[in-house]
Amino acid sequence: DSGVTQTPKHLITATGQRVTLRCSPRSGDLSVYWYQQSLDQGLQFLIQYYNGEERAKGNILERFSAQQFPDLHSELNLSSLELGDSALYFCASTPRQEVAAGELFFGEGSRLTVL
Amino acid sequence: GQSLEQPSEVTAVEGAIVQINCTYQTSGFYGLSWYQQHDGGAPTFLSYNALDGLEETGRFSSFLSRSDSYGYLLLQELQMKDSASYFCAVSPGDNFNKFYFGSGTKLNVKP
Numbered sequence: 001d002s003g004v005t006q007t008p009k010h011l012i013t014a015t016g017q018r019v020t021l022r023c024s025p026r027s028g029d030l031s032v033y034w035y036q037q038s039l040d041q042g043l044q045f046l047i048q049y050y051n052g053e054e055r056a057k058g059n060i061l062e063r064f065s066a067q068q069f070p071d072l073h074s075e076l077n078l079s080s081l082e083l084g085d086s087a088l089y090f091c092a093s094t095p096r097q098e099v100a101a102g103e104l105f106f107g108e109g110s111r112l113t114v115l
Numbered sequence: 116g117q118s119l120e121q122p123s124e125v126t127a128v129e130g131a132i133v134q135i136n137c138t139y140q141t142s143g144f145y146g147l148s149w150y151q152q153h154d155g156g157a158p159t160f161l162s163y164n165a166l167d168g169l170e171e172t173g174r175f176s177s178f179l180s181r182s183d184s185y186g187y188l189l190l191q192e193l194q195m196k197d198s199a200s201y202f203c204a205v206s207p208g209d210n211f212n213k214f215y216f217g218s219g220t221k222l223n224v225k226p
Contacts, residue, residue, distance in 0.1 A: 002157065033214060042202065042218040043158065056212035090157065098211040102148030102163030102204065109157060 003027065006091050006107035014115055018079040021110045023091030025072055031055075031097055032074040033104060034066055037088040049074055050097045081114045088112075117141040117207045119217030126223040127193055135188045135201050135220045143208010147179050147186040150202045150216070158202065158216075161188070190222070198224045 003026035013019055025032050034046040045058030049068035060066075063081075068074040078085060088111050092104040120138045127133040137147065146165035150158040164170055164179035164186060176189040190197055200219040207213055 002159075031212075035216075043216040045213060045215055048212050048214075050212065056210050058213060058215075088155075092158075098145075099148075099206055099214045101165075102146050102206075103160045104158075104214065106157040106159070 002105040002107065004091060004093050004105050004107035006089075006110050008110055009108065010111050010113075012113045012115065013081060015081055015083060017081050017114075018077065019081065019112065021076045021078070021089050021091075021112075023074045023076070023093075023107060025074070025091075025093030026105055029093035029095050029105070030072065031094045032068055032072070033092040033094075033099075034060075034074070034076050035090040035092065037090060037109075038084075038086070043090065046076070055097060078112070083114050086112055086114045117205065117215050119203055119205065119215065121201075121203060121217045121220045123218070124221045124223070126225060128225050129193055129195060131193050132189065132191045133193060133222065135190075135222070137186050137188075137203035137217055139184050139186075139203070139205055139217075141205055141207040141215075144181065144184075145206045145208065145211060147177070148204040149175075149177050149188045150204060151199050152202065152219070153199045161201075193224050195224050195226065198222060 005024040030051045035043040046060040048056040088109045092106045149161040152158040162177040179186040203217045
């Protein structure tokens with residue numbers, strides 16, 4: 001157990017809908033990363049927050065947005081969902097602004113299925 | 116930009132040694148990490164190399180050559196439970212807040 005909690009674990013929805021994925025980082029970690037992993041694909045970096053502020057953006061679609069709240073939990077909002085958005089969405093945390101010594105702590109992921 | 120290249124799949128037998136390579140191109144570089152992911156599971160950190168050379172952690176070792184922009188993960192005394200996907204990852208020099216993963220290498224360990 002990494003200490004990173006993601007909810008929901010599974011989510012099934014329809015095209016055009018909007019969903020919110022939630023992540024609670026490890027106690028004391030200030031930085032949250034979001035990744036998308038489509039079937040049998042690699043981990044695509046979406047966005048990173050540090051202590052409530054967006055610090056880095058990756059390949060995140062305009063239909064997607066995220067935020068980190070004062071209690072450090074983070075939410076990833078996916079709107080106007082398309083079939084291709086079906087994927088595992090991972091949240092990861094780390095204590096510092098950058099990934100010190102290359103180590104990120106991952107949650108178990110939220111599996112989104114868009115029908 | 117950045118790119119990380121790994122073989123898509125490797126097969127080896129139980130008890131053998133296998134090497135998974137990673138070549139990277141980034142605008143600046145801090146270090147190379149390796150992660151393991153079992154099917155449907157969370158990626159877990161294995162090792163990190165900031166300097167050239169070999170780092171050993173039990174049955175797993177990781178190597179880095181900064182001049183060649185190349186690294187590898189070496190798994191010894193393979194066990195069935197080592198069947199998983201392995202990813203290399205880097206922070207690019209233009210923004211150390213970013214953290215990119217390669218496409219992953221699926222390791223199949225056969226009895």
